[in-house]
Amino acid sequence: MAAIELNGLTKSYGTSRGIDDVTLSVREGEMFGFIGPNGAGKSTAIRTMLGLLIPSSGTALIMGQDSVIQGHVIRKKVGYLPSEVHYYNEMTSRELLTYHADLMGLTDTSAEMEQLAATLELDLDRLISDLSFGNKKKCAIVQALLHQPDLLLLDEPTSGLDPLIQNRFFELLEARNAEGVTVFFSSHILSEIQRLCHRAAVIREGKITAIEDINSLLAKQMKKVRLVLEDGHAPELPTGASDAHWSGSKVTFDYVGATSDLVTWLAAQRVVDVTLNEPDLESIFMNYYRRES
Amino acid sequence: MNRALYLKELKRNRKNATIWTGIVLAFTLMILSIYPSFAEMGEEMAKLMSSMPEAYARAFGIDSNTWASIVGFYSTYYGVYITLLMGIFTASTGATIVGKEERDGTAEFLLTHPLSRAAVSSTKMAVLGTLFLIVYAVQSLVAVAGMAVFGDDVPWETVAAMHAHGFALVLFFTGAGVLLGSLLSVKTNFMGPVVGLIFGSYFLNAIARSTESVEWLSYASPYRYLQLHLDGGSMDVAWGACAAFVAMALILVAVAHRRYLTRDILG
Numbered sequence: 001m002a003a004i005e006l007n008g009l010t011k012s013y014g015t016s017r018g019i020d021d022v023t024l025s026v027r028e029g030e031m032f033g034f035i036g037p038n039g040a041g042k043s044t045a046i047r048t049m050l051g052l053l054i055p056s057s058g059t060a061l062i063m064g065q066d067s068v069i070q071g072h073v074i075r076k077k078v079g080y081l082p083s084e085v086h087y088y089n090e091m092t093s094r095e096l097l098t099y100h101a102d103l104m105g106l107t108d109t110s111a112e113m114e115q116l117a118a119t120l121e122l123d124l125d126r127l128i129s130d131l132s133f134g135n136k137k138k139c140a141i142v143q144a145l146l147h148q149p150d151l152l153l154l155d156e157p158t159s160g161l162d163p164l165i166q167n168r169f170f171e172l173l174e175a176r177n178a179e180g181v182t183v184f185f186s187s188h189i190l191s192e193i194q195r196l197c198h199r200a201a202v203i204r205e206g207k208i209t210a211i212e213d214i215n216s217l218l219a220k221q222m223k224k225v226r227l228v229l230e231d232g233h234a235p236e237l238p239t240g241a242s243d244a245h246w247s248g249s250k251v252t253f254d255y256v257g258a259t260s261d262l263v264t265w266l267a268a269q270r271v272v273d274v275t276l277n278e279p280d281l282e283s284i285f286m287n288y289y290r291r292e293s
Numbered sequence: 294m295n296r297a298l299y300l301k302e303l304k305r306n307r308k309n310a311t312i313w314t315g316i317v318l319a320f321t322l323m324i325l326s327i328y329p330s331f332a333e334m335g336e337e338m339a340k341l342m343s344s345m346p347e348a349y350a351r352a353f354g355i356d357s358n359t360w361a362s363i364v365g366f367y368s369t370y371y372g373v374y375i376t377l378l379m380g381i382f383t384a385s386t387g388a389t390i391v392g393k394e395e396r397d398g399t400a401e402f403l404l405t406h407p408l409s410r411a412a413v414s415s416t417k418m419a420v421l422g423t424l425f426l427i428v429y430a431v432q433s434l435v436a437v438a439g440m441a442v443f444g445d446d447v448p449w450e451t452v453a454a455m456h457a458h459g460f461a462l463v464l465f466f467t468g469a470g471v472l473l474g475s476l477l478s479v480k481t482n483f484m485g486p487v488v489g490l491i492f493g494s495y496f497l498n499a500i501a502r503s504t505e506s507v508e509w510l511s512y513a514s515p516y517r518y519l520q521l522h523l524d525g526g527s528m529d530v531a532w533g534a535c536a537a538f539v540a541m542a543l544i545l546v547a548v549a550h551r552r553y554l555t556r557d558i559l560g
Contacts, residue, residue, distance in 0.1 A: 050405055052558040076407035086398025088305075102297035103406040 001064050003028045003151050003182035004049065008058035011048050018044040020206040021058070026184060031177050033193035033200030033214070034186040041206040042186040043083055046155050050080060063151065076104065079149035083156035083186075085136040089129035093122060093139045097146060104147045116142040119168055134160040141169060151182045158192060170196060190221075225262070226252045228273040238265040294416045295408055302420040306386065313382035314428045317375060318435050324370045325439030328363045348503035363444030364451055365523045367436065371455060372521030373495070375432065379463045380491045381484075383425045384470030388483035390417045391471075391549075395479040395559045404558055414553045418471070418546060425467055429460060451523065454530040458519040461538040465515055466491055468542030475549035479559065 004026040011018035019041040026032040036042050047053045049060045051071030060067040062074045087096055094113070101109045117124050122138040131139065137160045144152060152173070158166050173196060177183055187193055193200050194214060202210040225241070229249045237244055240257030249272075255262055266274060359365035391414060394400035403413060433456050440447045470487055477486065494514045501511030511517040518534040 047401075047558075052401060052404055054555060054557060072407045072409040072412070075405055078405070080405045082401055084398070087402060088397075088399055090305075099297065099301060100402075100406070103295070103403075103408065105407070 001028065002026060002061070003030065003063055004032075004184060005061040005064075006045070006049070006058070007061075009045065009048060009055055009060050010057045011044055011053055012056045017041070017206045018053075018056075019048070019203075022203070022206075022208055023058075024201050024208060024211055026182060028182055029177070029180050030199065031173070031183040031185065031197045033197035034184060034203065035188065035190060035193050035200050036203035037188055040188075040203045042188075042203060043155055044206075045203070046080075046153050046184070046186060049153065050075065050078070076147075077150040079144035079147065079152045081137075081140050081144040081152070081154045081157045083159060085133075085140045087128045087136065087139070089127070091128055092125050093117070093128065093131070093142075094124040096128060096139065097124070097143060100143050101146065106147055109146055112146055113142060116145055116172075119172065120165055132160075134162065134165070137161055138165065141172075145172065145176065149181065151184070152176065153184050153186075155186045156188070157185070158187070158189070221256075223255045223259075223262075224252065224277040225255050226250070226275040226277070227266075227269075227271060230270040230272060233270045235269055238262060294419055295412050298403070298408065298413065298416045299420055302390070302417060303423065306390075306420065306424060309386070310382075310424050310427065313378070314431055317378050317382075317428060317432050320370070320374060320378065321432055321435050322439055324367060325363065325436070325443045328366050328443050331360060331366060332363075359523055362448075362523075363440055364448055364455075367440065368455055368521060368523035368528075371436075371459065372516070376459050376462055376521060377491055377495060379428055379432065379459075380466035381488055382428060383421070383463055383467040384473075384487045384491065385484055386424060387421050387467045387470035388474035388477075388487055390421055390474070391553060392474045392479035400558045410554050411550070414550045418550070421467065421471070425464065429463065448527060451528045454528040455521060455523070457530045457535055458521055458528075461535040461542075462515055462519045462521070464542040465538040465545075466494075468545035471549045472545040475552045 002025045004024070006022050006024050009022040010020055012020075022041075022045055034042055034045070044053065048055050049062060049067050051067045051074070054068060063077060065074050067074060088099075091099070097109070097113050101107075101113075113124070116122075117138075120138040120141060122135060122142060126135075128136065128139070137157075141157070144154070154173075158169065161169060170192075173183055173185075183196070185193065185197055197214055199211065199213050201208050202212070227250065229235075229251070231249050233249070234246070237251070237253055238255070238257070238261065240255050240261070241253045242256070244251060244253040359369065389396075394403055404410070436456070437452065440452065466487075469490060470483070473486055473490070474483060477483070495516055498511045498514035498516035501508050501514070501517070515538060519531065519538060520528060
């Protein structure tokens with residue numbers, strides 16, 4: 001049984017676009033990336049899976065159960081981390097998490113709560129209204145993990161977190177995944193998906209444009225190369241280079257191909273300086289789609 | 294119904310309920326406590342009453358006969374102020390009790406728990422019903438105690454009838470508030486529509502009472518069917534009207550409940 005099974009899932013808001021005919025399957029125990037630019041429909045897809053939005057057509061089966069009809073049963077097994085966290089301002093994090101545990105029907109979660117809060121450096125006794133965006137996000141992470149869910153639906157989970165806490169959060173995810181928890185990780189940051197996920201779906205303008213194994217996506221990923229060469233040295237660029245711009249002894253170009261081939265080519269040149277950049281997401285998409293079409 | 298949500302909602306509404314109940318109680322006590330002074334004024338008060346424009350006195354149920362007893366005196370204020378205050382509190386709470394979660398962004402927190410929408414809606418309605426019963430019961434008890442202290446030979450059947458009508462009327466306004474909350478955007482400030490509905494209903498009936506030529510207006514007001522002013526010295530329970538307005542309140546809540554089950558939740 002798949003952890004998530006979306007079949008032609010469509011959500012439209014009158015004339016404006018939501019998601020269109022989204023079909024994908026996530027295996028149990030998988031870490032699945034869901035990548036796309038802002039406004040692509042990632043949050044709409046997740047909110048439809050949770051039963052917050054009623055699909056215009058299609059179905060979302062979560063652990064074999066329909067998200068609309070059996071939503072309340074599904075949610076017992078799901079940990080959800082929203083992109084924007086809105087909590088009851090008059091509560092402390094501890095009160096909110098205790099309320100969460102009550103709604104989940106849990107009895108004593110204080111030890112687990114303390115441990116997660118310590119890992120994420122969250123002060124449980126501060127009022128929600130006094131928390132920064134990052135600290136609210138930490139509270140949301142504790143909430144998503146506290147009830148030991150079988151499936152984690154994470155929507156832009158790292159926004160607002162500093163790199164240290166991001167790292168601890170990723171370690172928590174990896175540990176939970178090792179215990180068999182399925183992770184659905186939505187992000188517009190490719191490197192996060194690369195680090196954690198086995199497969200990823202690319203969503204653009206509400207439609208799934210690709211579902212790829214991460215290694216395959218990486219192999220197809222474009223890199224931006226910037227070289228400073230010794231004066232008078234202007235070699236022929238390697239196979240896979242495109243969109244080259246020369247300025248004296250400096251050259252920038254896009255490269256698609258095996259990284260080892262690029263390194264071999266670089267080693268043969270008289271290079272003063274080299275920079276390899278992960279291009280912004282839009283550039284990757286543009287390059288990816290151009291090649292796919 | 295979910296116990297954790299029920300307790301949380303009661304706590305969340307505690308301050309608001311306390312303030313409104315306090316206002317209603319203070320007003321009830323103030324009216325009843327000033328009655329002995331009015332009664333002592335005797336003829337002077339009768340003269341003052343007769344100097345009022347007839348249409349005005351009819352509209353607001355004021356006349357020397359009515360004010361000759363503590364129940365009559367109380368009925369004028371019960372109809373004009375107390376039911377309006379209770380109605381505004383319960384109807385505005387009804388309009389916002391579900392939508393507030395969406396307006397504040399907390400609906401996503403609530404509805405990503407293992408609660409069906411039906412459970413959320415019914416629990417919120419149970420909280421609303423509890424708040425309604427608290428404010429209604431406490432006001433009624435204080436009114437009864439006040440009349441026992443400040444009045445003589447109180448016709449309790451008439452008091453019971455008046456409060457039965459008040460119950461049905463305020464419950465109807467509460468149901469109307471719940472439906473308004475489900476029909477309008479959650480970002481709406483509901484106090485305006487709620488006050489408009491309640492005061493509009495009252496003044497429609499008052500205008501109709503003041504002038505025979507526009508009496509037909511009163512058919513559109515619940516105050517016509519659920520009498521609160523003690524015009525003739527006594528009052529019987531209008532069981533049919535009470536049942537009809539209680540049923541209408543339940544239908545309005547049921548319509549709002551059904552809408553909630555099938556609509557998108559804003560994030």
